[in-house]
Amino acid sequence: MLRTVFFIILLFYLPSVFAKQSIIFINPGYENTNVTGPFWFEVSQLMRDAAKDFDLDLTIHYANRNHIDMKSLVAKAIKAKPDMLILVDEKSVLTQQLLSLNSTSTPIYFLLNRPSELELKRLIDHGIKIAGSVEPDNKQAGQLLADKLIEKAQYAANFLAINGDYTTHAALDREEGLNQSVQTHENANITAKTVANWSATQAYRHSLGYFSHQSNMNIVWAANDAMALGAITALDELNKRKDVLVGAINWPLRAVAEKIDVTIGGHVTLGAFALVNIYDLLNKHETAPMHHEVAIFSQHNEQTLKLVEQIHSDNLAINFRVFSKANENPLPFSVESLLLEATKSAL
Template sequence: MLKTVFFIICLFCLPSVFAKQNIIFINPGHADTNVTGPFWFEVSQLMRDAAKDFDLDLTIHYANRNHIEMKSLVAKAIKAKPDMLILVDEKSVLTQQLLSLKHISTPIYFLLNRPSKQELKRLIDHGINIAGSVVPDNKQAGQLLAEKLFEQAQHTANILAINGDYTTHAALDREQGLEQSVQAYDNATITAKTVANWSATQAYRQSLGYFSHQSNINMVWAANDAMALGAIAALDELNKRKDVLVGAINWPLRVVAEKIDVTIGGHVTLGALAIVNVHDLLNNYATGAMHHEVAIFSQHNEQTLKLVEQIHSDNLAINFRVFSNANKNALPFSVESLLLEVTNSKL
């Protein structure tokens, strides 16, 4: 009897032992498919799957590509004091906001876009707990997409480059990767550049003008699949689609992939890796570097097409626990490992 009473007292005295660890993610995109594509929806889906595997309490708030709203959501999340706050430094707007806020005790983990090294140092010097980050190697993305397009081209490449924005590190690095590939390739020229804010609608309007007035353009390099679709709509309207190769970054669903000549992706999976890393940080399994840049990109193929279909069906057969350092033989996080973890019956 005394043992039972003692055990009950312990339960009330140690509630944190049984409470789920609480994570908030401020998603800069939309909760569903829109003119910028389904990328941020897919990121959230994979993060939810990973959080379930680790029994984490994950809350996701959407800024709907509105950076004023994103700042408001960040401020509210900090007041909620989760065990970890996952942020995306889209358009590099968060450093100044975080520096302006007082009494930030919540550890912050950056996903897909993080502040520069100098900005991270300023945040740390300000007393903000930067737990870590994971970003893709976006130079690899820009370079790989260009190379795959050049492999298919049977002629000199006169490129229309459609980037996402002027300030986000991901956009700038993708463009740098493109430029490096063009410099290394004898028969390629960037004929025109534009920015379409990741939007199919804006890409359509801008592409219509370029294709109407610069007839020598025969290749489109687009920083995401939505903008590639916008360019394709313009080409279709002008009856020029067959004359222009179109490539994009992001793994789209089959109905979109079949419209685009070359697609590369993989970075959509890094939200799940962020959850793995956050779990390891919160439970003292983390080893090695705080900040990770992952060369995750690969060309879209039949297996990755089916993986994207699974993400949308909410029926993903991946055990993300195998990537945690809680395992002595943790698997490296890669596209190849993810596909191996999906059961044969699912793919």
């Protein structure tokens, strides 16, 4: 009789004991490649691999660059009450939405774009549970790209800077990095600046206009690879490509990388790093610090090209568990460590 009672009790508790921890990620981009490039697709791919390693139940919804749709998806996600909700606070639109809520028990983790310190304090004071965040050092990205382009130019560097937008922390910090680089080089200056909303089409139009009327510009600094491709299309039409260096932030696939003179990337991996941190948080492992700013950027090379190819072939073999603080000696999350893990299996 006692065995029967014990068995019934065990069956009752089994679903909760073995239920996977649920994570919802509201991806602001598209599920597939589009005019803004494959970046957000790649972020999702890496996150799925990390979730599989940690046996997490990851659900991804796509806002397709539409902030109204993104707010709707966030509202639905909060009602679903996941163990963790991952948000990208582009242009602070989600901060305002969260501040409008009466309350929510769902913990929030910010990825790539997080609210400012003041906004975070307001959210916490409002009763929003902020679990943490991870974002790249975008100043490093902007400066490193400019430095490499100036180095490659070997003569006076006159930039056309094509940024993604006017308001996100990522765009503003990348531009600040560009400015810092130019200020440290006597032979460099920014001839023109524009914003193309991360789009190849808009970058093409702007570049066609600028290069049709200004002859002294010899470098394009683009805040992502899609905009760099748009600039290259314009330069090809004007028969000026051979006279202009083009650089971009993001690690593109080989066919695109071969068209761009300098590419800087690595931040595509930070969605996976967010899941490492979330796993540690949910399972009470050592979690400090709460907020991470990672100097993740490096120049695209043969190894990183193969890594991106693996991401697109859905054949990534990195064991993300080696970065968890559940281990006595976890590996630091870096491009070098990721490539080391990938090399052990497939690269």
